[in-house]
Amino acid sequence: MSTPASFPPRSLRPGLLLTLLAGAQFLVVLNTSIVNVALPAIGQDLELTPNGLAWIVTAYLIAFGALLPLGGRLTDLLGHRTAFLAGLLVFAVGSLAAGVSSGAGILIGARAVQGIGAALLSPASLAILLAHWDPGPGRGKALGIWGAASAAGGAAGVLLSGVLTSALGWWAIFAISALLTLPGLIATPLLLARSERKRTARLDVPGALIVTVGLTLLVYGLGAKDTTPLPDFVLPAAGMLLLSALMPIERRAKDPLLPPALLRTRSVATGNLLMLLLGAVWVATFFFLPLYQQKVLGYSPLEAGLTQLPLAAALMAASWAAGRLRGALLPGLIVLAAGLLWLARLPLDGAFLPDLLGPSVLIGAGLGLAFVPLTALGIERAEPRHAGIAGGLINTSRQVGGALGLAILTTLAAPVAAQATPALATLAYGYRRALVAAALIALLAAAGAGIHLLRGRNRATTSAPALPGSS
Incomplete structure (x- = not known):
C-alpha cells in the first residue's frame, strides 16, 4: 500500500485512519437495527401504535436512503474531511435528541436527523478510503475491513438493543450511538488533512x-x-x-448531481444493478429469519439475536477475506443462493444446530464474499472528483434494493399466510416462498456477474488493475 502525502509520516496513521472509516460505517449500519429489540419498550413508554413504532425504524432508513446521492455530491463539493465531520456532528445531535426525547414526534424526527448524518458519513468514508488507498491489493484489503465493519454493525445492533434496553432502558441505545461519535470527532482533524472545497462547482x-x-x-x-x-x-x-x-x-x-459520464461507466452501472439485487436478498434474509425463529420456533428476541451470531461472524470473516481474494463475486452469489435454498426448508420443529447453523454460515459467507467486490465494482472506475457521489450511489442501490425486495417478498408471502391452516404451517410456508424467491434473485445476480466477467475478459483494457475480488 502506498502512503499518500496527506498522511503524517508515521506508519500507524494509515491503520488508524482505516479504523476511523470502518468505525463510521459500523455506526451507520448499527443504527439500522439497534432499535429492533427496544421497540416494545419504546412503544409502552411513549404510548405508540404499531404504525408509530414502524416510523421509528423507517424515519432513519428513508432519510438515509433518499439523501445518500445528495450526501455523496456534497462530499465532492465540500471536501471529504468537512463532509465526514459534518456527518458525525449531525449524527451525534440526532442521537442525543433521540435519547432524551419525551414524545413520539421528537423521537421520529431525531431518527430522521440520524439518517441525514448517515447519508453524509457513509459516502464520505468511502471517498476518503478511495483517496488514500491506490487501486490494487491495498485498497482491496481496506475495503474488506470496511465491509466487515458494516457486517459487524448489523449484528451488534440486535445484541446491543437487547442488552442495553434490559439493563438501562431504551434511551441507552441512542446514548451509546452519541458516545461512539466522540472518538471520530476528535481523531478526524488529527488524521486527515483539510481537503479543498471545489469553489467553481455548484450544487x-x-x-x-x-x-x-x-x-x-x-x-x-x-x-x-x-x-x-x-x-x-x-x-x-x-x-x-x-x-x-x-x-x-x-x-x-x-454540475450535475449524477454525472451522466459516471452512469455510463460499465463497471459503475453493473455494480449498482447487482447491488440492487444483493440489497433485496440481504434485507429479506434478516427480516424473515428472525420472524421464523420467533413466530414458528418460539424464540425470544434476545435468543433470535444470539442465534444469528454465526451468520454475522461468517459475514464479517468473508468480507475481510473478499478484500484479499480475486474472483470472489460469482462464487459468493452462488454460495448465497445455496444457503437460502437450504434455509428455505424451515421445518416446524426446527432446531438451531441441524436446521439453522449450516445455512446461516453459508448465507453470511455469500453476502460477505459478494458485498465487498460489488462495492469495489461500483466505485473503482469513478474519477476522483466523483468519488463521493459514486460511494453514495452504491449505498443508495443497496438501500433501495432492500426496500424493493422486502415489498415484493412480503407480498409474496402474505397471501399464502392468509389462506393456509394451521397457523404455524401457514407462516412457515409463506416464509419458504419468500426465501426461495430470494435465492432466485441471488442466482439472477450471479448470472449478471457472470456476464460482466465474460465481457471483461473479452475486452482489452488499458485502465488501472481491478481490485481483488471484483474480477
Whole structure:
C-alpha cells in the first residue's frame, strides 16, 4: 500500500485512519437495527401504535436512503474531511435528541436527523478510503475491513438493543450511538488533512430535489403498504416517474448531481444493478429469519439475536477475506443462493444446530464474499472528483434494493399466510416462498456477474488493475 502525502509520516496513521472509516460505517449500519429489540419498550413508554413504532425504524432508513446521492455530491463539493465531520456532528445531535426525547414526534424526527448524518458519513468514508488507498491489493484489503465493519454493525445492533434496553432502558441505545461519535470527532482533524472545497462547482439544486423527493416517495411507498389512503402503487409510481425525469435534466446541468459520464461507466452501472439485487436478498434474509425463529420456533428476541451470531461472524470473516481474494463475486452469489435454498426448508420443529447453523454460515459467507467486490465494482472506475457521489450511489442501490425486495417478498408471502391452516404451517410456508424467491434473485445476480466477467475478459483494457475480488 502506498502512503499518500496527506498522511503524517508515521506508519500507524494509515491503520488508524482505516479504523476511523470502518468505525463510521459500523455506526451507520448499527443504527439500522439497534432499535429492533427496544421497540416494545419504546412503544409502552411513549404510548405508540404499531404504525408509530414502524416510523421509528423507517424515519432513519428513508432519510438515509433518499439523501445518500445528495450526501455523496456534497462530499465532492465540500471536501471529504468537512463532509465526514459534518456527518458525525449531525449524527451525534440526532442521537442525543433521540435519547432524551419525551414524545413520539421528537423521537421520529431525531431518527430522521440520524439518517441525514448517515447519508453524509457513509459516502464520505468511502471517498476518503478511495483517496488514500491506490487501486490494487491495498485498497482491496481496506475495503474488506470496511465491509466487515458494516457486517459487524448489523449484528451488534440486535445484541446491543437487547442488552442495553434490559439493563438501562431504551434511551441507552441512542446514548451509546452519541458516545461512539466522540472518538471520530476528535481523531478526524488529527488524521486527515483539510481537503479543498471545489469553489467553481455548484450544487445541482433541481437534480438534488428530484433525486431526494423521488427516492423518498419510492422508499416510503414500498415500505408503507396499507398505511395511507392511497393505493399501494401510487407513491412508488410517483417516485419512479420523478426519477425517470432526472437524466434529461442532468444532461443539461453544468454540475450535475449524477454525472451522466459516471452512469455510463460499465463497471459503475453493473455494480449498482447487482447491488440492487444483493440489497433485496440481504434485507429479506434478516427480516424473515428472525420472524421464523420467533413466530414458528418460539424464540425470544434476545435468543433470535444470539442465534444469528454465526451468520454475522461468517459475514464479517468473508468480507475481510473478499478484500484479499480475486474472483470472489460469482462464487459468493452462488454460495448465497445455496444457503437460502437450504434455509428455505424451515421445518416446524426446527432446531438451531441441524436446521439453522449450516445455512446461516453459508448465507453470511455469500453476502460477505459478494458485498465487498460489488462495492469495489461500483466505485473503482469513478474519477476522483466523483468519488463521493459514486460511494453514495452504491449505498443508495443497496438501500433501495432492500426496500424493493422486502415489498415484493412480503407480498409474496402474505397471501399464502392468509389462506393456509394451521397457523404455524401457514407462516412457515409463506416464509419458504419468500426465501426461495430470494435465492432466485441471488442466482439472477450471479448470472449478471457472470456476464460482466465474460465481457471483461473479452475486452482489452488499458485502465488501472481491478481490485481483488471484483474480477
